[in-house]
Amino acid sequence: MTMPVSDRSTRGDLTRDTLLQAAMQAFAAEGYDKVSLRALAARAGVNQSLIGYHFGHKQGLYRAVFVEIAARIRARLDPEMAAVEAALSEGEGARDRAADFDALFRLTDGVLALMTGPGSDAWARLIMREQQRPTEAFDILYDGFMGRFLDLVERLVARLAGPIEPEAARVLALTVLGQILVFRSARASVLRAMSWRDIDAAAMATIRTALHRNLQALLAAAPP
Amino acid sequence: MTMPVSDRSTRGDLTRDTLLQAAMQAFAAEGYDKVSLRALAARAGVNQSLIGYHFGHKQGLYRAVFVEIAARIRARLDPEMAAVEAALSEGEGARDRAADFDALFRLTDGVLALMTGPGSDAWARLIMREQQRPTEAFDILYDGFMGRFLDLVERLVARLAGPIEPEAARVLALTVLGQILVFRSARASVLRAMSWRDIDAAAMATIRTALHRNLQALLAAAPP
DNA sequence: GTCTATAAAGTGATAGAC
DNA sequence: GTCTATCACTTTATAGAC
Numbered sequence: 001m002t003m004p005v006s007d008r009s010t011r012g013d014l015t016r017d018t019l020l021q022a023a024m025q026a027f028a029a030e031g032y033d034k035v036s037l038r039a040l041a042a043r044a045g046v047n048q049s050l051i052g053y054h055f056g057h058k059q060g061l062y063r064a065v066f067v068e069i070a071a072r073i074r075a076r077l078d079p080e081m082a083a084v085e086a087a088l089s090e091g092e093g094a095r096d097r098a099a100d101f102d103a104l105f106r107l108t109d110g111v112l113a114l115m116t117g118p119g120s121d122a123w124a125r126l127i128m129r130e131q132q133r134p135t136e137a138f139d140i141l142y143d144g145f146m147g148r149f150l151d152l153v154e155r156l157v158a159r160l161a162g163p164i165e166p167e168a169a170r171v172l173a174l175t176v177l178g179q180i181l182v183f184r185s186a187r188a189s190v191l192r193a194m195s196w197r198d199i200d201a202a203a204m205a206t207i208r209t210a211l212h213r214n215l216q217a218l219l220a221a222a223p224p
Numbered sequence: 225m226t227m228p229v230s231d232r233s234t235r236g237d238l239t240r241d242t243l244l245q246a247a248m249q250a251f252a253a254e255g256y257d258k259v260s261l262r263a264l265a266a267r268a269g270v271n272q273s274l275i276g277y278h279f280g281h282k283q284g285l286y287r288a289v290f291v292e293i294a295a296r297i298r299a300r301l302d303p304e305m306a307a308v309e310a311a312l313s314e315g316e317g318a319r320d321r322a323a324d325f326d327a328l329f330r331l332t333d334g335v336l337a338l339m340t341g342p343g344s345d346a347w348a349r350l351i352m353r354e355q356q357r358p359t360e361a362f363d364i365l366y367d368g369f370m371g372r373f374l375d376l377v378e379r380l381v382a383r384l385a386g387p388i389e390p391e392a393a394r395v396l397a398l399t400v401l402g403q404i405l406v407f408r409s410a411r412a413s414v415l416r417a418m419s420w421r422d423i424d425a426a427a428m429a430t431i432r433t434a435l436h437r438n439l440q441a442l443l444a445a446a447p448p
Numbered sequence: 449g450t451c452t453a454t455a456a457a458g459t460g461a462t463a464g465a466c
Numbered sequence: 467g468t469c470t471a472t473c474a475c476t477t478t479a480t481a482g483a484c
Contacts, residue, residue: 012449031357033257037478047451052479054449125356132349133255134412142416150417167418171434174414178406179399185409188358190398192366193374194391210395218441236467261460271469276461278467 016054018044024065028122031129032062066130066137069123070144073114077145080110084152088159097160101219104156105212108180111149112207115184116199124184153177160219172218179211240278242268248289252346255353256286290354290361293347294368297338301369304334308376312383321384325443328380329436332404335373336431339408340423348408377401384443396442403435 022044026035037058041048055061087103090096115124130138150173157176158169183190183199190196196203246268250259261282265272279285311327314320339348354362377400382393407414407423414420420427 015449031255031257033255036476038476047449048478049452049480050450058478128352128356128409131410131412132352138412142413146413147416150413167430168434170417171430172438174406174410174417175403175434175438177410177413178402178404180402181406181410182398182402185352186355186398186401186405188355188362189366189370189374189401192371193378193398194394206391206395210392210399214396214399214442217444218438220441239467260458262458271467272460273462273470274468282460 012054015046015050019046019051019054019061020064020068022046023061024068024122024126027062027065028125032058063137063140065126066140069126070140073123074145076114077107077110077149080107081148081152083107084156088152088155100156100160101216104153104160104215107149107152107156108176108211108215109208111177112180112183112204112211115181116187116204116207120184128185150174150177157219176215176218179214183207236278239270239274243270243275243278243285244288244292246270247285248292248346248350251286251289252349256282287361287364289350290364293350294364297347298369300338301334301373304331305372305376307331308380312376312379324380324384325440328377328384328439331373331376331380332400332435332439333432335401336404336407336428336435339405340411340428340431344408352409374398374401381443400439400442403438407431 019040022040023035026040026043037051038048041051051058051061055064084103084107087100090099114120115127127141130141150170153176154169154173157172158164158166161169161172164172187199191198194203199207243264246264247259250264250267261275262272265275275282275285279288308327308331311324314323338344339351351365354365374394374397378393378397381396381400382388382390385393385396388396411423415422418427423431
């Protein structure tokens, strides 16, 4: 007579999740304004009015997409972040430049793969959108992983670059970020300038090599 | 009986220009899809149907905005570009590293001011939009100034960095661009990380100092 | 939780008078 | 060139049956 408990508690969650995935795709591919809830619901195979039921309104759905993105990225970057934290926790005295560089490279490689690798289009575009025109969704991103990432890079480059003002270390960390991000933020120019069709594994290897070389040059110890 | 010739030939151009300026503002501030031609015409103090008359349709207006942007930027960057070309035309033999760096700094400073300086919001955001999702408007930008800029940076860094593969020089040029662009493309993160309210003259000076130092470190001559 | 149906307010484009 | 008026269509949101 009664439905199985699992179904009763699961059916709605499945609908919610289906909508969330479709929304992430659609918002990234077409931009917030161009996405119609009619088309979104149709593509997800879900009734349109269920969007209102599960997320309230369009903005609520948009916001939920970012909570999902932040959670995914945090999970994916956690090993690299933890490695950097481990490297940093070894006190100044016992520092090992090679190990510090290694931790830094793992972190930058991770972010590069995240922002330019296969399947990165969906979230990367949404993140860029929030950088240009931040809404409440930006806070979800910054508090979720961006702040922590920038803080780690800043502390690492400060240690590697030798005596440096805190403000200079922060700017330096941002220019490091910029060297990675440009392959996403200026993607159209990158593809044209490099005559690439997309950023595939070979291209990514080329980029990684250049980045590692750049970081070593930028963080060469000041002459004693 | 007849209207003055100047009026007859000018009235329409004025309307066209008014619409163009309003459109640049509006598209940058709200994004293509969110701009309604009704609201745009109202803000410009022009009848809505005149958009159709002068630009055909919404896309035509959008396209015209980019022709305008490319022209403005080309004009603004022309002195710096010419300086780099002059530096490059002095053959390899007679090269003067200090002069090369000087030309490079003028170019990067120019682009930095263009992309982050006061009043840059309008065009910078539109350029970013085209980088993420290029339309025919991107060609106007790339052919108008981007291609030339990247080419000049590539040739300059190739000369300064010593023996380097062409592909590596191009990637290096892109990472140089990235260090500038990050202050626009990741603007929300930059402001939060630096505790800046906006990128004012002082902030820009800080960035310039960091960039110059970075470029010198990146392009240090390989040990002989 | 899911559905149908529809209200209320937008949108871009254009015909036709001046 | 500029205007008014309107067509044809899409949008988000929600009321109400199941």
